[in-house]
Amino acid sequence: MTLLDYDRYCAQILDETAALRAALTGADLSVTVPTCPDWTLEELARHVGGAHRWVELIVRTRAAEAVPMEQVTGTEPDADGPAALDAWLADGAEKAVTALREAGPGTDVWSWAWERGTAFWARRMTHETLIHRADAAVAAGVRYEADPWVAADAIDEWLQLVGFVAAGEDPRFASLRSGRRRTIRLTATDAPEELDADWLFEFGDGGFRWRRGHGNWRGTAVAARAEEAPDAEKAPEAEVTLRGPLTEVLRAFYRRLPVDSELVEVVGDAELLDQWLERASFG
Numbered sequence: 001m002t003l004l005d006y007d008r009y010c011a012q013i014l015d016e017t018a019a020l021r022a023a024l025t026g027a028d029l030s031v032t033v034p035t036c037p038d039w040t041l042e043e044l045a046r047h048v049g050g051a052h053r054w055v056e057l058i059v060r061t062r063a064a065e066a067v068p069m070e071q072v073t074g075t076e077p078d079a080d081g082p083a084a085l086d087a088w089l090a091d092g093a094e095k096a097v098t099a100l101r102e103a104g105p106g107t108d109v110w111s112w113a114w115e116r117g118t119a120f121w122a123r124r125m126t127h128e129t130l131i132h133r134a135d136a137a138v139a140a141g142v143r144y145e146a147d148p149w150v151a152a153d154a155i156d157e158w159l160q161l162v163g164f165v166a167a168g169e170d171p172r173f174a175s176l177r178s179g180r181r182r183t184i185r186l187t188a189t190d191a192p193e194e195l196d197a198d199w200l201f202e203f204g205d206g207g208f209r210w211r212r213g214h215g216n217w218r219g220t221a222v223a224a225r226a227e228e229a230p231d232a233e234k235a236p237e238a239e240v241t242l243r244g245p246l247t248e249v250l251r252a253f254y255r256r257l258p259v260d261s262e263l264v265e266v267v268g269d270a271e272l273l274d275q276w277l278e279r280a281s282f283g
Contacts, residue, residue: 002123003153003195006105009122010097012150013052016129017093020048020136021086027140029082035135035256044139045085048132050075052092055121059099063110096125114164127154134256144247148191151250152212155186158253159201159210162280163219166208175279176203182272185238186253188246197246200238203276240268255281 004012029042036044053072057063069075077088100122103109107118130150137144146154166176181204191197196213209219242252244264251257252264255277259266266273 003149003156004123004126006100006119006122009119009126010100012126012147013097013100013122013129014093016126016133016150017048017052017089020045020129020133021089023133023136023140023142023144024082024086024089027136027142029085031139033135033139035138036132041136041139042085044132044135045089046076048129049089049092051128052096052125055125056092056096056099058109059096059103059107059118059121062103062107065110066112067110093129113161123153123157126150127157130154131254131256134251134254138256144251146247146250148188148195148197148246151246152188152191152195152197154250155199155253156212159199160218163208163210166203166280173279177205177207179204181205182276183236183238184273184276185241186249187241187243188249189243191246200236202236238268240266240270240273242266242273253277 024041024045027041029040029045031041033039033041033044039047050069050072053074054067054069057072058067061067074088074092077084100118103118105117105119105122108116109118109121110116111120111124113120113124127150130146131154134144134146162176166173181202183200183202186199188195188197196215199210199212201210201219202208207219209217211217242249242259242264243266244252248257248261248263252259252261257263259270259273259277
């Protein structure tokens with residue numbers, strides 16, 4: 001269950017790309033992106049545009065297995081300069097959304113995660129563009145604001161991705177499914193009440209699980225916990241809470257804002273939060 005429907009994801013890819021292009025307008029494209037220090041601002045833009053074209057090919061061809069990036073066409077703008085890059089970004093987003101809309105939400109295509117299908121890619125490209133827009137905003141020195149429903153869904157998706165990866169055999173995530181159980185909370189102070197923008201997640205012995213607001217627990221620890229005492233489903237106390245405006249909580253959670261920033265507040269074990277954000281980082 002997601003917060004947005006398929007049509008909204010498709011529209012949001014276009015909106016997020018338009019906002020990214022606006023952030024790039026007039027910016028020095030050669031500057032290093034502080035939150036992605038291996039890239040310049042132009043390289044960040046090319047990464048986003050390339051991702052859109054990769055997904056377009058996967059969806060348009062109904063790919064049943066992974067598609068090498070070498071098979072993707074149009075991965076470079078037709079000319080040098082900001083105008084060509086801007087047009088190339090717009091074109092890539094349009095192509096991806098056209099393919100997604102023509103395929104519809106129930107079409108089976110390859111993906112690297114738990115869900116095969118166009119719905120996965122519509123959501124993934126929405127948030128891929130949303131977060132890299134935050135990167136671009138920092139590098140360009142412009143204001144960044146995320147739609148609250150999109151931001152909350154981005155946090156939901158990231159927790160799902162962490163749960164998916166933590167359930168596998170990748171040794172990098174062994175610490176998320178072993179050791180003493182630890183509990184972290186994220187709280188947005190400015191979100192609409194109906195959004196229930198308050199997350200609680202646990203990791204350690206038995207796996208990883210999370211929930212938003214008063215919703216059901218999700219994750220690899222659910223089955224194991226269900227065998228415990230009847231009060232096992234009561235929300236545990238968080239050892240550390242990250243709180244603040246939803247846009248800033250989103251940025252901090254995605255490691256696009258230092259958790260010691262004045263824009264957010266950390267209550268409790270700040271070291272635990274730092275450790276989790278580092279361990280749960282991938283992609």
